[in-house]
Every structure is written in structure tokens, then in C-alpha cells.
Amino acid sequence: MLLRKGLCLPALAAAMATAAATPVLAGNGLYVGATAGSSLFHEDKSDFDTAMLDAFSENGLFVTSGTTTLKKSSFAFGGLIGYQFIPQIAVEASYTDLGKIRYHSTNVVSGQFNVFADLDGKAKGPTVSVIGALPLTPQWEVYARAGIFFSKVTLDASVSLSQFAGSTGTSSQSANSVDPLAGVGLAW
Numbered sequence: 596m597l598l599r600k601g602l603c604l605p606a607l608a609a610a611m612a613t614a615a616a617t618p619v620l621a622g623n624g625l626y627v628g629a630t631a632g633s634s635l636f637h638e639d640k641s642d643f644d645t646a647m648l649d650a651f652s653e654n655g656l657f658v659t660s661g662t663t664t665l666k667k668s669s670f671a672f673g674g675l676i677g678y679q680f681i682p683q684i685a686v687e688a689s690y691t692d693l694g695k696i697r698y699h700s701t702n703v704v705s706g707q708f709n710v711f712a713d714l715d716g717k718a719k720g721p722t723v724s725v726i727g728a729l730p731l732t733p734q735w736e737v738y739a740r741a742g743i744f745f746s747k748v749t750l751d752a753s754v755s756l757s758q759f760a761g762s763t764g765t766s767s768q769s770a771n772s773v774d775p776l777a778g779v780g781l782a783w
Contacts, residue, residue: 669694
């Protein structure tokens with residue numbers, strides 16, 4: 596259910612905007628590089644809370660109290676290969692890992708059970724993009740990119756009851772998604 600609510604629309608722009616390619620074979624227009632930065636998933640904790648409450652309710656249980664946390668930012672990284680046709684235009688193909696979004700909930704259910712739930716979402720996959728650059732000096736340029744992110748999004752869930760040893764349930768779902776990507780940055 597959470598996959599359909601937008602888990603596959605992370606802020607790839609944040610990861611790409613903070614990362615610049617390292618030209619290795621720039622003499623003939625071909626280059627390889629790496630990206631690293633921060634990704635920010637655009638999800639609200641309230642969406643996860645609602646999904647959790649609905650899951651308990653569908654099974655005849657109700658939450659009497661609880662706390663939840665959501666970690667929406669993560670370390671993103673990738674590798675790329677590109678070709679610069681002229682100083683202002685290039686194309687790139689890359690593989691990007693956007694890291695994880697993590698949700699944790701601790702609840703008292705039906706007034707008697709302590710239930711712990713963890714949800715981890717991941718997005719990674721290949722990208723293709725076109726880059727337009729404006730050289731500022733021989734070493735520095737401002738660039739913009741537009742492209743497509745072919746992601747595989749995975750959601751792993753585990754729920755456990757503290758009163759019963761070994762009472763943990765796990766589930767994993769994945770889906771493929773094709774999303775636009777855009778970014779701006781400064782390259783050296």
C-alpha cells in the first residue's frame with residue numbers, strides 16, 4: 596500500500612544536485628565518475644502512521660498509545676559514464692542508490708500488547724540524463740540535468756510482540772518505477 600502512495604518518488608534531484616562527475620577520460624569526450632550526496636524521500640510520517648493504524652484495525656485491534664519516528668534522509672551514491680559532445684552538452688548513464696527511508700513504531704495494542712514495527716524503503720536503479728552546462732572558467736561550470744530514473748523500490752516490514760518470544764513477522768514487497776529526474780549543480 597505504501598508503494599502506491601509515492602515511495603517511488605524520492606528526491607533524486609537532491610542527490611544529483613550535490614554530486615558532480617569526475618572526468619577521467621575527458622580528452623575524447625568520454626568520462627566516468629562517481630556521485631555522492633544526500634537524498635530526501637518526500638513522505639509524511641502521518642501516511643505511515645495511518646497505514647499502521649489501518650493494518651491493526653483491519654485485524655480487529657486498536658492502538659491505545661504509541662510513538663513513531665521517520666528518518667527521511669539518507670546517504671546516496673552512484674557511478675556514471677558520460678559523453679560530452681561539446682562543452683555545453685553531455686549525456687550520462689548511471690546507477691544510483693538513494694539509500695533508505697526508515698519508519699519505526701512502538702505501540703500498545705488493544706490495551707495489553709507491546710508491538711514494535713519497522714518499515715524500510717529503498718530505491719535504486721539506472722538513470723539516463725542529458726546535461727546542459729554553462730562554463731564559468733576553464734575549471735568551473737554550472738549545469739542542469741533532466742532525465743529518467745528506472746528504479747526498483749523495495750519495502751521491508753517487520754512486526755514483533757514483546758510479550759511472546761519468537762513472535763516476529765516479516766514481509767517484503769518490491770516494484771519497478773519510471774520517474775523523471777532533474778537537478779542543478781556546480782561542477783569542478
